[in-house]
Amino acid sequence: MLIGKVVGTVVATQKDEKLANLRFMVVRQVTVDGKDTGNYVIAVDAVGSGVGEIVLYATGSSARQTVLTDKRPCDAVIMAIVDTWEVDGEVRYQKE
Amino acid sequence: MLIGKVVGTVVATQKDEKLANLRFMVVRQVTVDGKDTGNYVIAVDAVGSGVGEIVLYATGSSARQTVLTDKRPCDAVIMAIVDTWEVDGEVRYQKE
Amino acid sequence: MLIGKVVGTVVATQKDEKLANLRFMVVRQVTVDGKDTGNYVIAVDAVGSGVGEIVLYATGSSARQTVLTDKRPCDAVIMAIVDTWEVDGEVRYQKE
Amino acid sequence: MLIGKVVGTVVATQKDEKLANLRFMVVRQVTVDGKDTGNYVIAVDAVGSGVGEIVLYATGSSARQTVLTDKRPCDAVIMAIVDTWEVDGEVRYQKE
Amino acid sequence: MLIGKVVGTVVATQKDEKLANLRFMVVRQVTVDGKDTGNYVIAVDAVGSGVGEIVLYATGSSARQTVLTDKRPCDAVIMAIVDTWEVDGEVRYQKE
Numbered sequence: 001m002l003i004g005k006v007v008g009t010v011v012a013t014q015k016d017e018k019l020a021n022l023r024f025m026v027v028r029q030v031t032v033d034g035k036d037t038g039n040y041v042i043a044v045d046a047v048g049s050g051v052g053e054i055v056l057y058a059t060g061s062s063a064r065q066t067v068l069t070d071k072r073p074c075d076a077v078i079m080a081i082v083d084t085w086e087v088d089g090e091v092r093y094q095k096e
Numbered sequence: 097m098l099i100g101k102v103v104g105t106v107v108a109t110q111k112d113e114k115l116a117n118l119r120f121m122v123v124r125q126v127t128v129d130g131k132d133t134g135n136y137v138i139a140v141d142a143v144g145s146g147v148g149e150i151v152l153y154a155t156g157s158s159a160r161q162t163v164l165t166d167k168r169p170c171d172a173v174i175m176a177i178v179d180t181w182e183v184d185g186e187v188r189y190q191k192e
Numbered sequence: 193m194l195i196g197k198v199v200g201t202v203v204a205t206q207k208d209e210k211l212a213n214l215r216f217m218v219v220r221q222v223t224v225d226g227k228d229t230g231n232y233v234i235a236v237d238a239v240g241s242g243v244g245e246i247v248l249y250a251t252g253s254s255a256r257q258t259v260l261t262d263k264r265p266c267d268a269v270i271m272a273i274v275d276t277w278e279v280d281g282e283v284r285y286q287k288e
Numbered sequence: 289m290l291i292g293k294v295v296g297t298v299v300a301t302q303k304d305e306k307l308a309n310l311r312f313m314v315v316r317q318v319t320v321d322g323k324d325t326g327n328y329v330i331a332v333d334a335v336g337s338g339v340g341e342i343v344l345y346a347t348g349s350s351a352r353q354t355v356l357t358d359k360r361p362c363d364a365v366i367m368a369i370v371d372t373w374e375v376d377g378e379v380r381y382q383k384e
Numbered sequence: 385m386l387i388g389k390v391v392g393t394v395v396a397t398q399k400d401e402k403l404a405n406l407r408f409m410v411v412r413q414v415t416v417d418g419k420d421t422g423n424y425v426i427a428v429d430a431v432g433s434g435v436g437e438i439v440l441y442a443t444g445s446s447a448r449q450t451v452l453t454d455k456r457p458c459d460a461v462i463m464a465i466v467d468t469w470e471v472d473g474e475v476r477y478q479k480e
Contacts (some may be wrong), residue, residue: 001361002330008181009182010181012176014177016142017163033336040127040128041097041098042097058363061349063363069361072161073159073175080302083302084298085300092296102227103224104279108272108273108274111248112239114257120272155446156254157253157254157349160257167258169256169269170257199472200416201469202440202468204465204467216464218471252444252446253446264446267442267446289459289460319424320412334457335399335400346457350459351459353457365457366394370394374392377435
């Protein structure tokens with residue numbers, strides 16, 4: 001999994017039928033120091049996340065292992081909202 | 097998923113039999129600011145997209161989860177046509 | 193999928209038994225402008241391709257979806273020989 | 289698999305139900321010379337590893353092949369704690 | 385698949401039970417010109433390879449398709465020992 005920040009949303013009405021009722025979020029990958037990387041992914045939200053939140057996202061076939069995304073053509077999913085992480089004994093992020 | 101722009105097509109008559117009747121599109125990845133990246137992929141069209149359109153595409157095993165691509169040797173699929181997306185509260189793209 | 197040029201072959205007699213009778217080709221990835229990238233992959237040939245030909249290849253689990261490669265430890269397959277492709281309305285490659 | 293060093297932990301209470309009771313570790317990839325690369329991944333711990341340990345981690349669908357991670361939306365798993373490795377006939381790492 | 389050179393071994397006694405009796409090899413990726421790239425992977429040996437040999441390795445779910453690695457949390461496997469390869473009509477490598 002990678003750590004990301006939800007920064008936006010994508011709307012697409014014309015899509016594969018298996019994608020009905022899924023929310024597509026724009027997620028920027030962040031480093032373990034909390035800095036933005038240049039990388040982004042469009043991920044399906046499986047946990048009720050919102051813009052501005054720090055999340056974990058999984059990619060590849062693992063993105064289809066949530067109840068919501070099972071057997072859907074989805075290769076990235078937000079599967080957790082991060083409360084806190086620490087590295088080298090220091091808290092690097094704490095949800096407000 | 098990633099955001100891409102359909103910029104062309106590939107024709108291949110000599111191919112694995114499971115690939116019959118699939119349309120191969122040249123898709124350039126774009127950034128969330130709508131700029132071209134140097135990356136491209138050849139993706140199967142599962143949603144009736146055309147050259148010039150902004151789309152979402154999935155890669156890997158998830159590319160075989162549309163009805164059209166099930167069990168085919170296809171590792172990238174266009175599974176949605178984008179209407180609009182916004183980042184940091186601003187609309188970055190709006191389909192005309 | 194990506195576009196590649198078949199530039200060579202690999203011979204390996206000592207291999208997993210499931211790999212018997214497969215042909216391993218050296219494939220260089222090319223850009224949509226037809227230029228060589230620095231990337232290569234060793235792919236199984238599923239369509240009777242030969243050195244010098246421009247092909248499409250799929251990677252990952254999708255590489256096991258041809259009849260030839262089903263359930264084999266193969267992560268890249270040549271699944272089509274390209275006749276032509278066009279980008280931005282211009283033909284970029286035409287098979288001779 | 290890649291070699292990594294466990295450098296931290298991530299806590300996430302709001303997550304997909306299939307992720308209950310899994311420990312998320314921050315793992316930095318190291319080179320075969322034992323140097324940190326800039327890359328990190330958040331991996332599920334399947335072997336009782338702790339911060340500071342050198343481990344092997346697997347990614348993609350293989351990350352779901354441990355008993356602990358079976359059918360869960362997890363794309364990286366720590367599946368071994370490294371005792372030692374050697375390269376070019378020299379021991380590069382020895383667990384204390 | 386990619387071409388690699390087996391340069392070392394990894395020993396790990398504390399590991400997922402499914403990994404018992406597998407040999408972990410340090411494999412450096414080489415270019416088609418036989419030069420070392422900076423990339424390495426830890427791969428399971430499925431063909432009796434040894435340090436110094438030039439091999440083919442597969443990654444991702446395909447790494448679980450050998451009899452040895454079936455359903456194990458392994459994302460890279462050595463599935464062939466290379467005898468020779470040629471590129472652009474020239475032999476680039478010949479096993480001694």
